Amino acid sequence: MEGISNLSGAQKDELMDQVKQQIAVANAQELLTKMTEKCFKKCISKPGTSLDSSEQKCVAMCMDRFMDSWNLVSKAYSMRIQRERTNM
Amino acid sequence: MSSDFGDSSFSSDLGGKVGDKELQEFLVAEKQKAQFNAQIHEFNDFCWEKCVDKPSNKLDSRTETCLSNCVDRFIDVSLLITNRFAQLLQKSAGGGL
Numbered sequence A: 001m002e003g004i005s006n007l008s009g010a011q012k013d014e015l016m017d018q019v020k021q022q023i024a025v026a027n028a029q030e031l032l033t034k035m036t037e038k039c040f041k042k043c044i045s046k047p048g049t050s051l052d053s054s055e056q057k058c059v060a061m062c063m064d065r066f067m068d069s070w071n072l073v074s075k076a077y078s079m080r081i082q083r084e085r086t087n088m
Numbered sequence B: 001m002s003s004d005f006g007d008s009s010f011s012s013d014l015g016g017k018v019g020d021k022e023l024q025e026f027l028v029a030e031k032q033k034a035q036f037n038a039q040i041h042e043f044n045d046f047c048w049e050k051c052v053d054k055p056s057n058k059l060d061s062r063t064e065t066c067l068s069n070c071v072d073r074f075i076d077v078s079l080l081i082t083n084r085f086a087q088l089l090q091k092s093a094g095g096g097l
Helices: A009-043 A053-087 B009-015 B021-051 B061-094
Strands: none
Touching: A009 A053, A009 B021, A053 B021, B009 B061, B021 B061
């Protein structure tokens, strides 16, 4: 860790950008993994020899609903945190 | 589940290693955001299982209500258990253990 306090302004900005980017990538990966897992479970009850069109449609819809759900949960959680803060 | 509603240990951890204040504050903020995100992933994980049936064209209002109730009730349970558990610990400590 030696030298981390001697970074120039530009180096620091670069480091912060990298951290942000890595977090964003990790988040996207997490979302992708969860989505695949959940939508496979919901849409493919009996795996056949190929993905038929109804399964594909179900997966597409499931992805959208999964994002809806994620955003809703995020909103509910933020609101709760805010409520807890004002009650403190 | 880890109920991290805000974590202050991180900043003191870093204090010794990173002298740079701006960098330190940045990392604390990013860590908090990451924890918040991880928590949403976790909530969404089991509230999805509890509330969402077959995916359709949109989330119906019943599902939406279920999802936000699910988050709130989970936090309620988490707080309730935390408090009661602390009481249990206190009682057993007071009982001469």
